[in-house]
Amino acid sequence: MPELPEVETIRRILTTGTEEAPSIIGQCVRTTELLWERTLAYPSPEEFARELPGQQVLGLGRRGKFLIIKFSQDSLVFHLRMSGDLGMSLVSEPARHDRLRVIFESGWVLSFNDTRKFGRAWLVKDPEELLEGLGPEPTSVELDGVCFGRRLGQKNRQIKPLLMDQHFLSGLGNIYTDEALFRAGIHPARLSWSLSEGEAERLLEAIRETLEDGIRHNGSSIDWVYRGGNFQNYFRVYQQTGNACPVCGQTIQKIVLGQRGTHFCEHCQPFKKG
């Protein structure tokens, strides 16, 4: 899926509008179209179709990888998973892979396009209920190096899968986790409790810097999922298997951890036991 920077980029685009499309804020719903039933996680298709028309968009939010569109009565929450995307257009007919559309009185259409059909949408009164199990935002001011280190110490898990666990920390996916671990000089298979206080502090900083960079470049566009961002041009290890490490020149390795392709530099990210 899109990870935190991609979701944040979409949130900003929908909020401010672009040269091609207006802001979604203030738009009033005329009707909805559900093109793939399983995309709607809640409520029933009938209730969804009945509930949304007439409601106006008040604002947009994001929590981890969830995008929240606040309407006058309800909130429409999206999780884009692997291939989801959201955008405004004037097209009257659904595009290939459009799964859910919200048609506004103005004629503009919000389309949820999702090739792999893993994405989900919820229309709820209170998004908090849906999001309560999520770990802290990486940028939360309440999360400091000491606190982060303490939480790492309470777990006996490989650091990479732990960072990707949305109950532990929200927003990181495969790309940004590999990039952050490289930046922090930490081997992805290190056990979480084995990190020193200094390493934990450096890791949290690296996570924040990596996400900021991603957002600054409007996220990453890879494979056939192009969203206009260009952070993919700044990957240091992700998808760089066989290439020279930008820091030391040693060959970037690829292994599998937690069923996910994992890229790192053996020299810059040495494996250390406890």
Place this chain on the structure above:
DNA sequence: CCTGAAACCTGTCTGC
């Protein structure tokens, strides 16, 4: 508690 496999899907790329 922790790890790995499988499931949910479609599309692309690689190798025979």
Place this chain on the structure above:
DNA sequence: TGCAGACAGGTTTCAG
């Protein structure tokens, strides 16, 4: 050219 298999930005569930 054709086809099988691997792999892909994620999450959940289940077995061991």
